[in-house]
Amino acid sequence: MANKVSRRQFLHTASIGALGAAMAGALVGCSGSSGSSSTASASGTYTPGSYSATSKGISSDVTVTMTFDAESITDVTIDVSGETEGFGKGIGDELKEQILKAQSAEIDGHSGATITSDAVKDAVANCVAQAKGEPVVSTTPGQSTAEGESWRTAPDAITEFAKEYTADVVIVGGGQAGTPAARAAIEAGASVIVIESQTEDAMSFRGGGQIGHLNSEFLASKGIPQIDIQEFVTDWQLRTNNRSRCGLIMAYAKNSGKCFDWMTDSFTAEEKDSWSVRQWPLSSNYTQKKSGISTWVGTPTLNGDASPVKRCMEIAREKGADYHFGTKACQLIKDGDAVVGVVGKEADGSYIKFTAKKGVILCGGGFGGNAEMCRDLLIEISDYCSDDTAIGGMDDDGSGIQLGYWAGGRLESRPLSSMGGNYVYPCNSPGDPIGTTAALWVNCHGKRYCNEGFGDIVLAAMAGAKEPQGKIFTVFNDTIRTDLTYQAPGHMAVDYANGEDEKLDDIMQGAIDGGDAGYEVTGMSTVTVYAGEDAQQLGQRLGFTGTDLENFVATVARYNELCEKGVDEDFAKEPVLLRPLNGKHIFAYGAEKSMGSMLVTTGGLLTDDNSQVLGEDFEPIKGLFTAGNNCGGRFGFQYSTSIPGESLGLANTQGMMVGQYVAAL
Structure with missing residues (x-):
C-alpha cells in the first residue's frame, strides 16, 4: 500500500x-x-x-x-x-x-x-x-475516508500518457450492456474500443436462464403468446411509480425480442431446441394480475454455460472490436462541455488515452461494491440500517457512474434502485424453498403483517422491512406443489413447469422425519424447515413461547378462516392466493430480518431516450452515453420485474440500441 x-x-x-x-x-x-x-x-x-x-x-x-x-x-x-x-x-x-x-x-x-x-x-x-512499516488507511463502512471529501470529489486531471488509441466508439465495460453495444456498433460500421478492468481470464459470463425478453422469435417458437407492448409498459410504470423514463422502457419493450434473437443468432437450431422457458407451460391456476399488477412469461433457460453475451464478445472481436482487458477507466476527457475520450490505467501504473470520435458509452456496472456510494445513494436502505451495517452486494465498484458524475452527469434522484437490501421475506434468498409462493408470513411475535401476494415478491416483501428485529417466517400447507402454481412467474419463482418443485416432496418428508430438529435446506443460504401436526406443535418447533406462541396459533386459525371465506378482510390478498393451512402437517421456516445486502444496484445516471447522459441542466452531454447498471431511470426505487431476468434483458437491449445509435452519429 x-x-x-x-x-x-x-x-x-x-x-x-x-x-x-x-x-x-x-x-x-x-x-x-x-x-x-x-x-x-x-x-x-x-x-x-x-x-x-x-x-x-x-x-x-x-x-x-x-x-x-x-x-x-x-x-x-x-x-x-x-x-x-x-x-x-x-x-x-x-x-x-x-x-x-x-x-x-x-x-x-x-x-x-x-x-x-x-x-x-x-x-x-x-x-x-x-x-x-507504512501507514495504514482505516475507514468505517459507508463513511468518507477523511473529513470534507467523498466519492463525489473528482480526481486531478491526468495529462501524461504512455500510449494513445482512437476509435469511433469507446466503451467502458465489456459485460451485459457493453459487449452488445460493442457488437452493435462495429456491425453498424464504427470502429470500437472496449476498456475492461478485469483480465480476460477473470471475465465471467452468465450462462443458463434468467434473461428477461419479450416477443422474440425464439419465444414464439415455444408457443408463447405475444405480450401487448402498451400493457407491458404501463405495468412497468405502475411498478416504478412512474419514476422510470418511459421512453427507455418503451424502447426496451419494442426491441427486446429482436435483441435476444440477434444475440443468439449464431447458436445452432439444435442448441435452441434444447432451451426451455421458465414457468412454461403455465398452470391453468395462474392469473396474470395480482393486486392490479401483471406478470408474463418470457425467460429463456439456456443449457449449461451457453451465454449470448460471451458469444457476442467473440463475434465483436472477430469483426475488429479492440478489447483492452485489465485496463481500469479512471477519468473522462472533455473538450469544453463535450466528452471526447477516456483515460485508462494499465496494471503497470501507466496511463493510456482513448479518444472517441463519436462517443463514449459507460457500461461499468453498479456500485454495490462501493460502501460509501451505497450509504450516500441508497438512502432508504441506509435509513433502515445501523451505522455499522455493511451495505452492498455482488457488484462493481461504481467507477462507471463516478466517471459520468465527475464529467457533469446528473444522477437520478435518491433513493437509487437496487436488487434487494430494502425488503425482507422469509429466507430472503434465491434459494428460498418455496420461492415466491404467496403463503402465510408471520413476524417474530407470531403475527401476520401484510398481503403476501401483492404484485410480486419484491413489492410484497417491502412490508417486512418495517417489522420488529428477529425472525420472519413463512408457513405453508402440504398442498404446496399445487399452491405454487397460482404464483406469479416472476423473479425467484419456483419453476414448476420444468421440475423445480419436485424437491418439495423430499423437503416436507425430511421436516416430518426431523421432528423438533427440522430439516436443513441449502440454497444460497441454509434454512431449517419444520413440520407440525397443528399450529401449536409447529409454533413450538419454530421457537415461539408464551404470548408469541398464542399469537401464532391464533394467526393460523384466522388465516384459515379467511381462506374459508375466500376474502382477505385483513390485508386484501387476492382470493386465488388464499390457500388454507389444513393438511395432515403444516410447515414453516424462517430467517433473521437482515437489511442492506443486495445482489446489485440498478440505478445511476439520468439519460434521454437515446441513453445520452444528461447534465445538471437536464440537457444531453455531447459524446457521453450509458447503458446497463450505470444507467438510471429504469427501475424506480427498487428492482421489480414483470418477467424474470429483466435486469439482464434490459441491459442487453439498451446496449445494442445505444451501440447502434452512437455508431450512426
Whole structure:
C-alpha cells in the first residue's frame, strides 16, 4: 500500500483501481507477530514475520493473516467463514492462490462476491503496509475516508500518457450492456474500443436462464403468446411509480425480442431446441394480475454455460472490436462541455488515452461494491440500517457512474434502485424453498403483517422491512406443489413447469422425519424447515413461547378462516392466493430480518431516450452515453420485474440500441 496522506490522493488512487472499493471496509485488530516495526528491514522490502488485518465483508468481519520473508509473501490464511453462502463464503482458497501469485493486493477477486473480495484485498493491503512499516488507511463502512471529501470529489486531471488509441466508439465495460453495444456498433460500421478492468481470464459470463425478453422469435417458437407492448409498459410504470423514463422502457419493450434473437443468432437450431422457458407451460391456476399488477412469461433457460453475451464478445472481436482487458477507466476527457475520450490505467501504473470520435458509452456496472456510494445513494436502505451495517452486494465498484458524475452527469434522484437490501421475506434468498409462493408470513411475535401476494415478491416483501428485529417466517400447507402454481412467474419463482418443485416432496418428508430438529435446506443460504401436526406443535418447533406462541396459533386459525371465506378482510390478498393451512402437517421456516445486502444496484445516471447522459441542466452531454447498471431511470426505487431476468434483458437491449445509435452519429 502506498503512503497516503491526503483524502484527494486516496480517492484518486482508489478511483483508478489501486484498491477501489476495497478501501471501504473497516480495518480493525491489526497486529504483527514480528515486532511490527515502523520501518521495513534495511536488508529487504518487508520485515519478516506474520501480520493480521480485519475488514468488513458482506455479513461478517473477514480476517487475513500473511507471512512474509524479506522479499516476498510466503503464506496467506483467509477467514471468510462468517460470510453468506453464495456471497463470499468458501472463496478463501481461490483468493489465497491469487495473492501468492500476484504478491500483492492487486488481484481479480471472485466474480459474484465483490464485497468479500474487496474486504480481503483491503486486509491484504493492510498486512502489506504493516510488513513494510507504512501507514495504514482505516475507514468505517459507508463513511468518507477523511473529513470534507467523498466519492463525489473528482480526481486531478491526468495529462501524461504512455500510449494513445482512437476509435469511433469507446466503451467502458465489456459485460451485459457493453459487449452488445460493442457488437452493435462495429456491425453498424464504427470502429470500437472496449476498456475492461478485469483480465480476460477473470471475465465471467452468465450462462443458463434468467434473461428477461419479450416477443422474440425464439419465444414464439415455444408457443408463447405475444405480450401487448402498451400493457407491458404501463405495468412497468405502475411498478416504478412512474419514476422510470418511459421512453427507455418503451424502447426496451419494442426491441427486446429482436435483441435476444440477434444475440443468439449464431447458436445452432439444435442448441435452441434444447432451451426451455421458465414457468412454461403455465398452470391453468395462474392469473396474470395480482393486486392490479401483471406478470408474463418470457425467460429463456439456456443449457449449461451457453451465454449470448460471451458469444457476442467473440463475434465483436472477430469483426475488429479492440478489447483492452485489465485496463481500469479512471477519468473522462472533455473538450469544453463535450466528452471526447477516456483515460485508462494499465496494471503497470501507466496511463493510456482513448479518444472517441463519436462517443463514449459507460457500461461499468453498479456500485454495490462501493460502501460509501451505497450509504450516500441508497438512502432508504441506509435509513433502515445501523451505522455499522455493511451495505452492498455482488457488484462493481461504481467507477462507471463516478466517471459520468465527475464529467457533469446528473444522477437520478435518491433513493437509487437496487436488487434487494430494502425488503425482507422469509429466507430472503434465491434459494428460498418455496420461492415466491404467496403463503402465510408471520413476524417474530407470531403475527401476520401484510398481503403476501401483492404484485410480486419484491413489492410484497417491502412490508417486512418495517417489522420488529428477529425472525420472519413463512408457513405453508402440504398442498404446496399445487399452491405454487397460482404464483406469479416472476423473479425467484419456483419453476414448476420444468421440475423445480419436485424437491418439495423430499423437503416436507425430511421436516416430518426431523421432528423438533427440522430439516436443513441449502440454497444460497441454509434454512431449517419444520413440520407440525397443528399450529401449536409447529409454533413450538419454530421457537415461539408464551404470548408469541398464542399469537401464532391464533394467526393460523384466522388465516384459515379467511381462506374459508375466500376474502382477505385483513390485508386484501387476492382470493386465488388464499390457500388454507389444513393438511395432515403444516410447515414453516424462517430467517433473521437482515437489511442492506443486495445482489446489485440498478440505478445511476439520468439519460434521454437515446441513453445520452444528461447534465445538471437536464440537457444531453455531447459524446457521453450509458447503458446497463450505470444507467438510471429504469427501475424506480427498487428492482421489480414483470418477467424474470429483466435486469439482464434490459441491459442487453439498451446496449445494442445505444451501440447502434452512437455508431450512426
